[in-house]
Amino acid sequence: MDPSMGRSNDSNSLLSRSASRRLREKEQRYNTILKAAETLFAQKGYHQTSIEEIADLAEVSTGSVYFYFKNKEDLLITLMQEIGHQLRKLLGDELKKADFSFDSFKNIAFAFLREFCGNHPEWIAIFFRESAGQSLEVEEQRRQLFSKLTDDIKEAFVKISREQGIGPVDDSCPELIAVSILGLYERIACHYFLWQDQPKDVEDIAQRSVSFMLGGINNLLKD
Amino acid sequence: MDPSMGRSNDSNSLLSRSASRRLREKEQRYNTILKAAETLFAQKGYHQTSIEEIADLAEVSTGSVYFYFKNKEDLLITLMQEIGHQLRKLLGDELKKADFSFDSFKNIAFAFLREFCGNHPEWIAIFFRESAGQSLEVEEQRRQLFSKLTDDIKEAFVKISREQGIGPVDDSCPELIAVSILGLYERIACHYFLWQDQPKDVEDIAQRSVSFMLGGINNLLKD
Amino acid sequence: MDPSMGRSNDSNSLLSRSASRRLREKEQRYNTILKAAETLFAQKGYHQTSIEEIADLAEVSTGSVYFYFKNKEDLLITLMQEIGHQLRKLLGDELKKADFSFDSFKNIAFAFLREFCGNHPEWIAIFFRESAGQSLEVEEQRRQLFSKLTDDIKEAFVKISREQGIGPVDDSCPELIAVSILGLYERIACHYFLWQDQPKDVEDIAQRSVSFMLGGINNLLKD
Amino acid sequence: MDPSMGRSNDSNSLLSRSASRRLREKEQRYNTILKAAETLFAQKGYHQTSIEEIADLAEVSTGSVYFYFKNKEDLLITLMQEIGHQLRKLLGDELKKADFSFDSFKNIAFAFLREFCGNHPEWIAIFFRESAGQSLEVEEQRRQLFSKLTDDIKEAFVKISREQGIGPVDDSCPELIAVSILGLYERIACHYFLWQDQPKDVEDIAQRSVSFMLGGINNLLKD
DNA sequence: CATGAATGAGTCTTCATTCAT
DNA sequence: CATGAATGAAGACTCATTCAT
Numbered sequence: 001m002d003p004s005m006g007r008s009n010d011s012n013s014l015l016s017r018s019a020s021r022r023l024r025e026k027e028q029r030y031n032t033i034l035k036a037a038e039t040l041f042a043q044k045g046y047h048q049t050s051i052e053e054i055a056d057l058a059e060v061s062t063g064s065v066y067f068y069f070k071n072k073e074d075l076l077i078t079l080m081q082e083i084g085h086q087l088r089k090l091l092g093d094e095l096k097k098a099d100f101s102f103d104s105f106k107n108i109a110f111a112f113l114r115e116f117c118g119n120h121p122e123w124i125a126i127f128f129r130e131s132a133g134q135s136l137e138v139e140e141q142r143r144q145l146f147s148k149l150t151d152d153i154k155e156a157f158v159k160i161s162r163e164q165g166i167g168p169v170d171d172s173c174p175e176l177i178a179v180s181i182l183g184l185y186e187r188i189a190c191h192y193f194l195w196q197d198q199p200k201d202v203e204d205i206a207q208r209s210v211s212f213m214l215g216g217i218n219n220l221l222k223d
Numbered sequence: 224m225d226p227s228m229g230r231s232n233d234s235n236s237l238l239s240r241s242a243s244r245r246l247r248e249k250e251q252r253y254n255t256i257l258k259a260a261e262t263l264f265a266q267k268g269y270h271q272t273s274i275e276e277i278a279d280l281a282e283v284s285t286g287s288v289y290f291y292f293k294n295k296e297d298l299l300i301t302l303m304q305e306i307g308h309q310l311r312k313l314l315g316d317e318l319k320k321a322d323f324s325f326d327s328f329k330n331i332a333f334a335f336l337r338e339f340c341g342n343h344p345e346w347i348a349i350f351f352r353e354s355a356g357q358s359l360e361v362e363e364q365r366r367q368l369f370s371k372l373t374d375d376i377k378e379a380f381v382k383i384s385r386e387q388g389i390g391p392v393d394d395s396c397p398e399l400i401a402v403s404i405l406g407l408y409e410r411i412a413c414h415y416f417l418w419q420d421q422p423k424d425v426e427d428i429a430q431r432s433v434s435f436m437l438g439g440i441n442n443l444l445k446d
Numbered sequence: 447m448d449p450s451m452g453r454s455n456d457s458n459s460l461l462s463r464s465a466s467r468r469l470r471e472k473e474q475r476y477n478t479i480l481k482a483a484e485t486l487f488a489q490k491g492y493h494q495t496s497i498e499e500i501a502d503l504a505e506v507s508t509g510s511v512y513f514y515f516k517n518k519e520d521l522l523i524t525l526m527q528e529i530g531h532q533l534r535k536l537l538g539d540e541l542k543k544a545d546f547s548f549d550s551f552k553n554i555a556f557a558f559l560r561e562f563c564g565n566h567p568e569w570i571a572i573f574f575r576e577s578a579g580q581s582l583e584v585e586e587q588r589r590q591l592f593s594k595l596t597d598d599i600k601e602a603f604v605k606i607s608r609e610q611g612i613g614p615v616d617d618s619c620p621e622l623i624a625v626s627i628l629g630l631y632e633r634i635a636c637h638y639f640l641w642q643d644q645p646k647d648v649e650d651i652a653q654r655s656v657s658f659m660l661g662g663i664n665n666l667l668k669d
Numbered sequence: 670m671d672p673s674m675g676r677s678n679d680s681n682s683l684l685s686r687s688a689s690r691r692l693r694e695k696e697q698r699y700n701t702i703l704k705a706a707e708t709l710f711a712q713k714g715y716h717q718t719s720i721e722e723i724a725d726l727a728e729v730s731t732g733s734v735y736f737y738f739k740n741k742e743d744l745l746i747t748l749m750q751e752i753g754h755q756l757r758k759l760l761g762d763e764l765k766k767a768d769f770s771f772d773s774f775k776n777i778a779f780a781f782l783r784e785f786c787g788n789h790p791e792w793i794a795i796f797f798r799e800s801a802g803q804s805l806e807v808e809e810q811r812r813q814l815f816s817k818l819t820d821d822i823k824e825a826f827v828k829i830s831r832e833q834g835i836g837p838v839d840d841s842c843p844e845l846i847a848v849s850i851l852g853l854y855e856r857i858a859c860h861y862f863l864w865q866d867q868p869k870d871v872e873d874i875a876q877r878s879v880s881f882m883l884g885g886i887n888n889l890l891k892d
Numbered sequence: 893c894a895t896g897a898a899t900g901a902g903t904c905t906t907c908a909t910t911c912a913t
Numbered sequence: 914c915a916t917g918a919a920t921g922a923a924g925a926c927t928c929a930t931t932c933a934t
Contacts, residue, residue: 061899132355183410191402212439219438284916507920578801622877625860633852654845658885665884730895
């Protein structure tokens with residue numbers, strides 16, 4: 001199909017094929033190791049998991065773990081960032097679809113509880129539990145990730161309020177709202193998805209928590 | 224009931240005097256060690272603190288630490304329980320004073336931010352950060368302490384609603400409210416008192432967070 | 447004998463006895479471990495010796511090694527300093543006895559070959575072989591120890607020359623003489639005591655090497 | 670003998686040309702890797718240098734290092750032998766020129782300090798520092814190389830003495846002279862070229878050290 | 893021949909815990 | 914009851930070496 005055949009760096013040539021396959025395999029290994037760490041950190045906790053266990057589960061040698069990751073901490077931080085990225089993506093995706101009403105917040109909350117918490121309880125364990133109480137470096141990463149999330153929520157809030165014709169408010173107000181919402185859903189996630197094996201009624205929780213959140217926002221804006 | 228029990232060092236024999244002195248000293252040592260652990264856990268983190276460091280700060284030997292506490296974990300759990308107890312006390316005290324209106328919640332929030340967070344940032348570090356991401360045993364304690372807090376809030380809420388003539392609501396509603404409130408203030412505490420050195424305007428945060436909380440509660444009750 | 451008995455910090459009291467015994471035992475352990483390291487470093491080389499082997503030979507646990515020494519490097523550096531100290535002592539002792547003639551140098555050389563090399567071949571192995579080619583920290587220590595030795599020789603030389611009525615010489619000359627003498631005996635020690643199992647005739651080597659050294663010094667002073 | 674062997678790239682067929690080019694490239698690679706090892710061993714020390722670092726500096730893969738050298742030790746030993754060879758060449762070249770007087774020794778010393786030490790401080794680091802305190806195999810090589818050097822000096826000395834009409838001396842005397850001279854210049858090299866960044870006055874050191882050496886030799890021969 | 897990912901044995905080091913004094 | 918030296922299991926991490934591609 002591609003007339004420019006015959007060059008070795010061509011994506012159709014044999015060399016390129018084997019090269020790209022090796023590259024794919026490398027990525028796969030990286031992901032396998034990361035996935036193993038995710039599973040074990042969520043299951044047994046960060047400190048209770050040894051590199052050897054991760055290597056065993058990923059079916060590689062301990063040396064390989066250190067080929068792909070600087071050290072044990074790097075595994076945790078990478079996971080935290082990955083999960084943080086997914087969270088922000090969820091937030092951003094929902095906002096894009098939206099018509100700039102507070103319904104976006106409702107949708108985000110639903111998506112968070114249904115998809116994020118429902119499908120990935122390990123993510124909650126790592127992002128909201130294991131990331132806490134570790135080293136200074138991890139704590140700093142945690143702070144930064146939480147800050148990014150709060151900023152995202154804050155910005156979304158500011159944009160929507162403006163769109164809804166709500167007068168400009170004191171800057172500290174959106175921040176407090178963002179922080180509150182984050183805390184709200186953090187604890188709901190931990191309470192219902194980590195400490196209770198399986199939440200009976202996700203829809204119910206979603207409905208009510210949204211009601212709480214929107215009531216809180218409205219009341220705060222009234223003042 | 225027994226008036227002679229009011230003071231522990233009350234006694235009339237020489238032996239008893241020295242015995243009571245020893246008892247006092249023992250208690251003091253216990254507290255000194257616990258205080259040292261509190262300081263260091265909050266400052267450097269649980270895993271970054273060694274028993275030797277705690278012993279040094281408390282000016283005792285490592286062996287003494289093990290006389291007063293079963294092991295390192297015991298120190299953390301004792302601290303968690305102590306702080307959990309203070310939190311519940313704060314909650315209970317405020318409720319006792321109250322006239323069974325939602326103003327109690329307002330007062331509790333103010334007390335939490337002003338007194339608890341303002342005067343004891345170490346407690347936040349230990350209760351909301353160091354208690355997470357440790358061993359299974361610690362996690363179980365954390366779950367139980369958080370449950371107790373949620374239950375306290377839930378009960379307070381139920382009692383007040385009843386008093387206010389608000390019809391009996393679905394049981395899952397008070398739970399969600401309690402969980403939400405806990406999460407709200409947990410993250411506010413961490414955000415403003417742990418990650419920002421000193422919150423500029425505690426009163427402002429208190430005012431607004433209460434507005435958010437009450438707005439949330441009201442909106443949830445409307446449905 | 448001492449009338450001031452009865453005080454617990456008295457060297458004759460029971461408490462003091464057990465305390466001093468424990469102190470003695472502690473020192474003994476320190477020395478046992480150091481001696482084990484000395485033996486093994488000299489026999490198998492620094493890098494070929496593991497902490498576990500040292501602990502085994504000293505009949506202690508690995509942890510104990512780390513109670514008495516910061517790390518493996520600390521063991522080597524301590525040994526180097528110890529041996530360096532012995533060497534300087536040998537030099538100083540011989541000079542004290544001396545009548546400020548170059549015969550001191552002769553005596554020192556004899557003492558070095560007879561006592562130092564003859565009785566402690568391990569010291570040569572550690573001071574002249576194992577201390578080289580290790581880490582930056584060790585190399586720095588080596589440099590400093592060698593500098594001290596050169597300075598000692600230099601000073602001795604200057605003092606003796608002055609005493610002997612030899613006119614003041616360019617400062618770089620004593621230095622070169624000191625460096626030369628050190629090199630001379632370093633290699634003689636390695637050649638005859640490390641690489642040849644047992645030197646046939648120590649006296650002969652001593653006699654001749656002294657002749658070489660004094661001839662060198664004299665010739666240098668003539669210019 | 671075969672004139673067509675003078676140049677390695679001499680050939681008359683296409684295959685041979687490319688073959689000879691490949692041969693040249695191979696040699697070049699070998700040298701590049703060796704040079705990289707030399708630089709890094711001298712700079713950071715043998716143990717502080719990893720094969721990967723050598724490969725990186727030589728711009729080849731780690732695998733290639735193992736194609737050209739059996740193992741890491743082989744790199745060090747090859748360097749030691751190479752440097753030892755250069756040293757013996759310097760010695761031999763100077764002796765060939767000479768008229769069998771002790772002036773040869775003077776010339777050798779000057780050449781050693783000026784050319785060897787002045788132009789190749791890395792060689793001193795490797796030959797006199799890194800070669801020590803490593804494995805048994807390396808130590809054995811070191812012993813052999815030093816023996817060869819001592820033998821060279823010894824032979825030169827014997828030949829010159831004979832030529833100068835100096836009566837046959839006890840065999841152990843030339844050996845001690847050779848060992849002494851080696852030690853002398855070893856330490857001078859380390860002291861002035863390794864531990865002092867740049868010797869102020871190489872000529873001065875050369876002059877004086879020769880004076881010392883010759884004085885030593887003469888004095889020893891008198892007895 | 894070159895590559896560089898994979899290996900895994902080997903070691904240092906830490907530190908919670910114990911126990912003789 | 915206090916002490917603090919001793920323990921030793923546990924684990925992170927390194928890096929020389931190999932080998933499939």
